[in-house]
Amino acid sequence: MNNDQLIRITRYYRSLNRLKTIGLEKVFAHNLADAAGVSAAIVRKDFSQLGIHGQKRGGYEIHDLLVSLGEILGKGDSQNCIIIGCGRIGKALMHYNGFEPDGIRIVAGFDSDPLVYSDASHPVPIYPISRIDEVVEALQVTAGIITVPEQAASDSYERLLKAGVMGILNFSPITLKPQATEDGKMPVVHNINIALELEQIFYELKFPKVK
């Protein structure tokens, strides 16, 4: 499955959940297309490729779709995250409760500042960065969120990889590039650069697409 397709599928999944809570039972390719911002043909082709079939004229059963897509997306597996860097953004993410519906759990935070990691007034425990290996092992952590300042980003990245955390969501302005580890495994890195997003927005405002 390619990257764009994966994004679309996670979007379908979310939209379906929302439609389900509204009480709908069936959905048409066109609906999901609207929700995900793509064309209906793509939705059908995506499902077709994944072996998901609807009923001619009847559309797709939301429940079945959710089950199928859920399996594909690995719902039900343990999806435990840690946060490296418990500054304002790190703490904000700890308190964010929008992860639970997706089965994602923030299980610990890490910081280099004793004042921070001795503070127990947070939803999850914060440890000194030196204890990362031990905690990752104990809590079965599979992904880490990097919310440290620019100059500490590479170090955090390396520590995560060394601890065996192969999924990385990086909020620092450095673009981290995945590189195979010694044992041949390839980390999965997503970089979110807020300043970059804003820059792009300003650009697009300045030079609107004519299309």
Next chain:
Amino acid sequence: MNNDQLIRITRYYRSLNRLKTIGLEKVFAHNLADAAGVSAAIVRKDFSQLGIHGQKRGGYEIHDLLVSLGEILGKGDSQNCIIIGCGRIGKALMHYNGFEPDGIRIVAGFDSDPLVYSDASHPVPIYPISRIDEVVEALQVTAGIITVPEQAASDSYERLLKAGVMGILNFSPITLKPQATEDGKMPVVHNINIALELEQIFYELKFPKVK
């Protein structure tokens, strides 16, 4: 200019700034390719399309490149932002100092809670959401960052558009879709969905690309 290209250009721009501070004066397509995670041919093609020319064997002058790309990216224009929703994430963004180097300024926050907007202990003033039109006008705001809970996202979006803010960076889990306003203008919307990113990471970990 297409979207992917725009992302690459902002990346080139950042890398160039970094290289410049290190003291370099020239750069080769290959360097920028590494920095932006693309091939050298693409870098050359990008520049070629933009009318930027290097010297055979000599590469590109960093200074000239920065000027050219800076013009393209609209550096020097006022890039004023407001934050809608001053919860933990909104406040974290207010305190974030990674915007300045890019000429982006957070100039105000908005919230619906009197306890929040009467609190003056923040880097920028926080106003009640009802005053958005007035503030946008006075401070020449061109972009807004939405960091409100899911159920308030659409409302915030509409208020921004109504106030004439056409650039939107949305952190709420709702995917906001740009739709032409009454006067025919098309807003620019970027959605950042953290849970979605994590989901994708977990998926990619589960089903590594063979490639």
Next chain:
DNA sequence: CTATTTATGTGAAAAAGTGTACATTAACTC
């Protein structure tokens, strides 16, 4: 029961994006 409508499923065409190869030019070497 036949005709019509509506939505899926998919092959083929079109479009977009990327990589390859090589001609071209500039600098350096001897």
Next chain:
DNA sequence: GAGTTAATGTACACTTTTTCACATAAATAG
């Protein structure tokens, strides 16, 4: 100053992604 090396610039081929068009099946209507 001839030869070699290093990097740009671009035509062309290749791959990937999207759209188009239409055959197909199910439901509905008369």
